[in-house]
Amino acid sequence: MHDIAALKTALEGLAIEDNPQIVRQKSRDFFWYSPVLKRQLEDVTADIVVSARSEADVIRVLKACYELDIPVTTRGAGTGNYGQAMPLSGGVVLSLAEMNQVLETGRGFVRAEAGAIMYAIDEAVRPTGQELRMHPSTYRTATIGGFIAGGSGGVGSINWGGLRDFGNIISLKVVTMEAEPRVLTLSGEDMHKVSHAYGTNGIITEVTVPLTSAYDWVDVLVGFDDFAGAARYADAIANQDGILTKEIAPIAAPLPHDYFLRHRKFLRSDQSVCALMVAPFAMDAFAAFTRRQKGAEVIYRSDLASAEESKGLPPVYELTWNHTTLRGLRVDPSITYLQVLYPFPDHVQKAVKLAEMFGDEVPGHLEFVRFDGKITCFGLPVVRYTTEERLNEIIRIHEDLGCPIFNPHRYTLEEGGMKQTDAVQLAFKGEADPKGLLNPGKMIAWENPDFDFSAEQTFLFPGLAR
Amino acid sequence: MHDIAALKTALEGLAIEDNPQIVRQKSRDFFWYSPVLKRQLEDVTADIVVSARSEADVIRVLKACYELDIPVTTRGAGTGNYGQAMPLSGGVVLSLAEMNQVLETGRGFVRAEAGAIMYAIDEAVRPTGQELRMHPSTYRTATIGGFIAGGSGGVGSINWGGLRDFGNIISLKVVTMEAEPRVLTLSGEDMHKVSHAYGTNGIITEVTVPLTSAYDWVDVLVGFDDFAGAARYADAIANQDGILTKEIAPIAAPLPHDYFLRHRKFLRSDQSVCALMVAPFAMDAFAAFTRRQKGAEVIYRSDLASAEESKGLPPVYELTWNHTTLRGLRVDPSITYLQVLYPFPDHVQKAVKLAEMFGDEVPGHLEFVRFDGKITCFGLPVVRYTTEERLNEIIRIHEDLGCPIFNPHRYTLEEGGMKQTDAVQLAFKGEADPKGLLNPGKMIAWENPDFDFSAEQTFLFPGLAR
Numbered sequence: 001m002h003d004i005a006a007l008k009t010a011l012e013g014l015a016i017e018d019n020p021q022i023v024r025q026k027s028r029d030f031f032w033y034s035p036v037l038k039r040q041l042e043d044v045t046a047d048i049v050v051s052a053r054s055e056a057d058v059i060r061v062l063k064a065c066y067e068l069d070i071p072v073t074t075r076g077a078g079t080g081n082y083g084q085a086m087p088l089s090g091g092v093v094l095s096l097a098e099m100n101q102v103l104e105t106g107r108g109f110v111r112a113e114a115g116a117i118m119y120a121i122d123e124a125v126r127p128t129g130q131e132l133r134m135h136p137s138t139y140r141t142a143t144i145g146g147f148i149a150g151g152s153g154g155v156g157s158i159n160w161g162g163l164r165d166f167g168n169i170i171s172l173k174v175v176t177m178e179a180e181p182r183v184l185t186l187s188g189e190d191m192h193k194v195s196h197a198y199g200t201n202g203i204i205t206e207v208t209v210p211l212t213s214a215y216d217w218v219d220v221l222v223g224f225d226d227f228a229g230a231a232r233y234a235d236a237i238a239n240q241d242g243i244l245t246k247e248i249a250p251i252a253a254p255l256p257h258d259y260f261l262r263h264r265k266f267l268r269s270d271q272s273v274c275a276l277m278v279a280p281f282a283m284d285a286f287a288a289f290t291r292r293q294k295g296a297e298v299i300y301r302s303d304l305a306s307a308e309e310s311k312g313l314p315p316v317y318e319l320t321w322n323h324t325t326l327r328g329l330r331v332d333p334s335i336t337y338l339q340v341l342y343p344f345p346d347h348v349q350k351a352v353k354l355a356e357m358f359g360d361e362v363p364g365h366l367e368f369v370r371f372d373g374k375i376t377c378f379g380l381p382v383v384r385y386t387t388e389e390r391l392n393e394i395i396r397i398h399e400d401l402g403c404p405i406f407n408p409h410r411y412t413l414e415e416g417g418m419k420q421t422d423a424v425q426l427a428f429k430g431e432a433d434p435k436g437l438l439n440p441g442k443m444i445a446w447e448n449p450d451f452d453f454s455a456e457q458t459f460l461f462p463g464l465a466r
Numbered sequence: 467m468h469d470i471a472a473l474k475t476a477l478e479g480l481a482i483e484d485n486p487q488i489v490r491q492k493s494r495d496f497f498w499y500s501p502v503l504k505r506q507l508e509d510v511t512a513d514i515v516v517s518a519r520s521e522a523d524v525i526r527v528l529k530a531c532y533e534l535d536i537p538v539t540t541r542g543a544g545t546g547n548y549g550q551a552m553p554l555s556g557g558v559v560l561s562l563a564e565m566n567q568v569l570e571t572g573r574g575f576v577r578a579e580a581g582a583i584m585y586a587i588d589e590a591v592r593p594t595g596q597e598l599r600m601h602p603s604t605y606r607t608a609t610i611g612g613f614i615a616g617g618s619g620g621v622g623s624i625n626w627g628g629l630r631d632f633g634n635i636i637s638l639k640v641v642t643m644e645a646e647p648r649v650l651t652l653s654g655e656d657m658h659k660v661s662h663a664y665g666t667n668g669i670i671t672e673v674t675v676p677l678t679s680a681y682d683w684v685d686v687l688v689g690f691d692d693f694a695g696a697a698r699y700a701d702a703i704a705n706q707d708g709i710l711t712k713e714i715a716p717i718a719a720p721l722p723h724d725y726f727l728r729h730r731k732f733l734r735s736d737q738s739v740c741a742l743m744v745a746p747f748a749m750d751a752f753a754a755f756t757r758r759q760k761g762a763e764v765i766y767r768s769d770l771a772s773a774e775e776s777k778g779l780p781p782v783y784e785l786t787w788n789h790t791t792l793r794g795l796r797v798d799p800s801i802t803y804l805q806v807l808y809p810f811p812d813h814v815q816k817a818v819k820l821a822e823m824f825g826d827e828v829p830g831h832l833e834f835v836r837f838d839g840k841i842t843c844f845g846l847p848v849v850r851y852t853t854e855e856r857l858n859e860i861i862r863i864h865e866d867l868g869c870p871i872f873n874p875h876r877y878t879l880e881e882g883g884m885k886q887t888d889a890v891q892l893a894f895k896g897e898a899d900p901k902g903l904l905n906p907g908k909m910i911a912w913e914n915p916d917f918d919f920s921a922e923q924t925f926l927f928p929g930l931a932r
Contacts, residue, residue, distance in 0.1 A: 107595070108681055108710075108747040129573070129595045130679070161707025167751035168708035188754030210710070210747055213596070213679040215574055239839025241627025242634035244574075244676070281574040281676055285633035288654030373705025375839050 002070045002091050004047045010064040015051040015098075023049050027073075027093055030081035033325060035336055035385055036409035037083050044086045044464070046073065046093040053098050055175065055183065055205045061094055062177045062203065065437060072177065073439045074199035076115055076146025079138040081322060083411035084150035084198045088441035089463040096145055099205065105130070109170055111208040114145025122214070131214035133160040133168060137323035145204045148172070148195050152406075155247045155277070155317045157369040158238060160212070169195055173206035176432035184432075193428040198413055200439045200446070201429035217246050217277040219302040219316040221266065222290060227252035227364050228352045229295045230272040231377075235348045236293060237276070238368040238375045243286055244279040249320040251275065252355055252364040255382060259327040262313050266299045273299075275316045321380065324365050328382050336391070339406040340379035340398055342366075347376040350403055360384065362394060379403075412459050414444045419453045421445040468536045468557050470513045476530040481517040481564075489515050493539075493559055496547035499791060501802055501851055502875035503549050510552045510930070512539065512559040519564050521641065521649065521671050527560055528643045528669065531903060538643065539905045540665035542581055542612025545604040547788060549877035550616035550664045554907035555929040562611055565671065571596070575636055577674040580611025588680070597680035599626040599634060603789035611670045614638070614661050618872075621713045621743070621783045623835040624704060626678070635661055639672035642898035650898075659894040664879055666905045666912070667895035683712050683743040685768040685782040687732065688756060693718035693830050694818045695761045696738040697843075701814045702759060703742070704834040704841045709752055710745035715786040717741060718821060718830040721848060725793040728779050732765045739765075741782050787846065790831050794848050802857070805872040806845035806864055808832075813842040816869055826850070828860060845869075878925050880910045885919045887911040 008016060017023060024045040031037040047070075052058045065072050071091030078085050087093050096115035102124040104111040110125050110132075119140045122131045134156030136142050142151075148169060153162035160168060171187040174194050184202070186193060194202045224230040230250035238248050250272065257269040267273065274296075278286045283303060290296050302310060319327070325337045342350045355364035361384050366377040383394060395405045410416050413425070426445045429436070436446055441461030444451045451459060474482060483489060490511040497503040513536075518524045531538050537557035544551050553559050562581035568590040570577040576591050576598075585606045588597045600622030602608050608617075614635060619628035626634060637653040640660050650668070652659060660668045690696040696716035704714050716738065723735040733739065740762075744752045749769060756762050768776060785793070791803045808816045821830035827850050832843040849860060861871045876882050879891070892911045895902070902912055907927030910917045917925060 106747070108679070108745055159707075165708030166706055166755045167710065167748050170747060170750060187750045189758070210708075210745075213574070240632055241625075241836040241839060242631030242676075244633065279574055279676075281572070281636060282633050284636060284653045289632045292655070370707040373707060373841050 002047055003068050004070075007064055007068055007070055007092070008048070010068070011050060011061060014057055014060065015053070017049040017051070018047070020045070023047070023093070026075065026078070026095065027087055029078040029083060029085045030322070031083040031086060031411070033081045033322070033329065033336060034409040036388055036391070037411060040464075041083050041086055041088075041411065044088055045090065046087040047090050049093045049095055051095045051098050055173070058094070058096075058175050058203055058205055059181045059183070061092065062175060062181045063179070065092055066177055066179060066181075066435060069435065069437065071437045071440050074149070074203050076143030076149075077117065077138070077141050079136070079142040080146065080150040082150070082408055082416045084442070085146070086411070087439075088411070088461055091437075094203065096205070097143065100143070103206070109208055109210050111206065112144055113206055114204045115143045118142055118144055118147065125211055126214055129214055130211035132156070133210055133212050134163075135317075137317055137321035139317055144207050144209065148207055149197065149199050149204055152196060153369060154321050157367075158245055158248055159370065161370045163195055164192075168210065170208040170210060172204050172208075174202035174204055174432070176202050177438050178432070178434065192424055194425075196413075196417070197425045198439050198442045200413070200433070200443045201425060202432040202438070215279045218280050218283055219300070220276040220278055220286070220298065221256075221263065221300040221316075222274045222276065223267070223271045223297045223299040224274065224295050225271070227272045227355050230274045231348050231352055231364070231366055233293050233296050234274050234366065234368050234377070235375065237286075237289060240289060243289060244282050245276055246279075247275065247277040247316060247320055248368040249275045249324070250364070250366045251324060255324065255328065255363050255365065259324065259331055260319055261327075261331075263300065263319070275319050277316050321367060325380060325382065334385055336383050336385045337380050337408065338362075338383060338395065338398070339408050340381065341371075341404045341406070342377050342379060343402065344371065344374040344376040350401055351377060351379055354398060354401065354403065355381070357397070358394065410458065411442065412444050413442055414453065415459060468513055469534050470536075473530055473534055473536055473558070474514070476534070477516060477527060480523055480526065481519070483515040483517070484513070486511070489513070489559070492541065492544070492561065493553055495544040495549060495551045496788075497549040497552060497877070499547045499788070499795065499802060500875040502854055502857070503877060506930075507549050507552055507554075507877065510554060511556065512553040513556050515559045515561055517561045517564050521639070524560070524562075524641050524669055524671055525647045525649070527558065528641055528647045529645070531558055532643055532645060532647075532901060535901065535903065537903045537906050540615070540669050542609030542615075543583065543604070543607050545602070545608040546612065546616040548616070548874055548882045550908070551612070552877070553905075554877070554927055557903075560669065562671070563609065566609070569672070575674055575676050577672065578610055579672055580670045581609045584608055584610055584613065591677055592680055595680055596677035598622070599676055599678050600629075601783075603783055603787040605783060610673050610675065614673055615663065615665050615670055618662060619835060620787050623833075624711055624714055625836065627836045629661060630658075633676065636674040636676060638670050638674075640668035640670055640898070642668055643904050644898070644900065658890055660891075662879075662883070663891045664905050664908045666879070666899070666909045667891060668898040668904070681745045684746055684749060685766070686742040686744055686752070686764065687722075687729065687766040687782075688740045688742065689733070689737045689763045689765040690740065690761050691737070693738040693821050696740045697814050697818055697830070697832055699759050699762050700740050700832065700834050700843070701841065703752075703755060706755060709755060710748050711742055712745075713741065713743040713782060713786055714834040715741045715790075716830070716832045717790060721790065721794065721829050721831065725790065725797050726785055727793075727797075729766065729785070741785050743782050787833060791846060791848065800851055802849050802851045803846050803874065804828075804849060804861065804864070805874050806847065807837075807870045807872070808843050808845060809868060810837065810840040810842040816867055817843060817845055820864060820867065820869065821847070823863070824860065876924065877908065878910050879908055880919065881925060
């Protein structure tokens, strides 16, 4: 076992939590969205949680843990749902939540500590008329560092694509886990070394990301008699170059009525919905365009709703992306979900076909985005879960139709992503984490270089502490 | 002939110009880009020019001319090049150049008089961190009303598409030409009634258009050994969702070296160029992306150039769109040009094929834009003009390959555009200009409802005063 006593001595003066209840709580993220991860990771816990307040604290923790061979798993707000921030081999959870300062706001960019909450960053930069390009639905709780280390895109990706795209991160400060930790500044293509690497090859302590124009986005719900109508409408408005939106998500009946409890008063149970965020000055164009679309019925506009109608309603961004799933889980804990890419140009046709094929077993939920310059959509369909076998079968049917699954029922980078080794991330782990102590078990290429991704076997991390 | 004496009496107190030299000069736009229009329109002139200083002045002119059956052709800065602002039947040129006030700047929009120069609008809104979404290369001289009445897109269309798209104009104030002129405010789909109608069916006196984030755009030239390389690079970077650009234009050798005289010191005569405007905070991403592209050589970056290197250089937006042609005409008055749409997804392949097919007779010049949600390109190829027959043959070869020509050698709306009647514009002309006195000869559907667009005959306006 890890020599936690020696570590505590080495880290004296830092904020250390060792109450097992609290440590267990801080060792968990939203992995329980997946019944598979829930089973596998339910007992995962760190030995202690250390809260860093500065880069110097991070260096001290990494140096001490390196000496004592103790694993370090870094955590922002713990809002990921692939088990990204869960310490599979125990050791230290390093919380960056207290490193939350916005350091510099410029024309088109902001520099902030990794633990800054995205909503708070936007509050800080708002006086300049700017806001972040994109954020997850956990905008009000998630940290910018966690988003970059474990996210891929979200609200705003309809305009800017994903975090993987050149230009959506400007630079990162990263601390390595070596005898003498180094502080590196990565920019340009070097960013790919550590972005979306779950903190397996360096600790992101500071980020510089682009900003765009801030607006008082108007929340809109448009109702349709069927999911196909909602999906086609979403694609059509997403391809309108002059109508500025920030979010476009068609969601199949009966999910909106059943899960959006505060909005239920506006919704019929057989009504599919397209949820949007539209720039206020674009509302005339939005209305003119929507009037021409067959079967589209505007059922809610935050700019026209009375104070009474809007009272207590969550913002649209908290109805979309993984918040659709979250609201579903609150109503029906037996459901789960998938993450799908429907490739351009057949994205609508494929999404509709799959939704019709599975019916109410897999109700559709799409998120429109720019992807390699084209409008297409991801899916986060709800799955009425029965068995792991059936879940895997549903996944296979998607993949057979040419729709890749980013499997949220796997805790490794590769299985949740492109199902292949990321040579750049692997090589950088060799430099930045030679002992392999950073977030162990998440990078298959490091743990088992011979793992055969084509065999469709789930990777089981031998170091998983039970 | 028109009873100009009576009109002068009726308009007493307004700013009226009747010096024939000046009237002739103010009756011309950039029609002389086309040798065909030059021949047809060389002698076109109004009888007088009236400068309106207010909406009340516009109403007075339209009311008086209605009574006296005198045609009115409206003019901003006269920077169009389809003969849009030329008074084919004489009468009045109504100049709105003095109606140039910026009336209101809000979050995401600006309201201005039609005669406001686009560069001046951007100067006025810059303190709010905003700028216009798009402008022509004549940014420093062209008016916003003229752009909306006679333009289609330009610098910035890579992000926002064209003026025809919902959302790129918010509302317009329009004065009709009736016994009692009405002042209408058009928004939503009603905008299509008068936008890009050459002032044939109402006079735009005030515009509200969206704004976007303003940046100190970096001017960049990237060199390539051939035009195909420049075109492929342009398409690739245009499809990078995270790299914010405002302008992407590949231009074939030897045009950059031969026409961009101030930039010549950076250019080889056999070098094709991609000219770009890139957001300053995106330069790292731009550089990282460009390094990976085969054969791309960054030959000029305004952010890295010394003061001496940059001295006297025109901005990139004055190398692109119709300024490429303009610079060419200054060097070689015998050239002309075309306007082509290369439809997605074969745009690069078709543009390269046509450039190779014609060689130095039609050197390539592309402008990348968003069009119906996809990245594609327009072309403004230079044509080394010999005869009208050969020009028409070149046009036919483009169209046979599936690349529509927006023919800049025709002065009518239909022939310069979609080659079909715009029923909405025509119907609105019936309401707003019942006597057909607004910019006569420009809307074929009005002048000759039986004109057969499929017969490929040039429309000749019988009312053309010689």
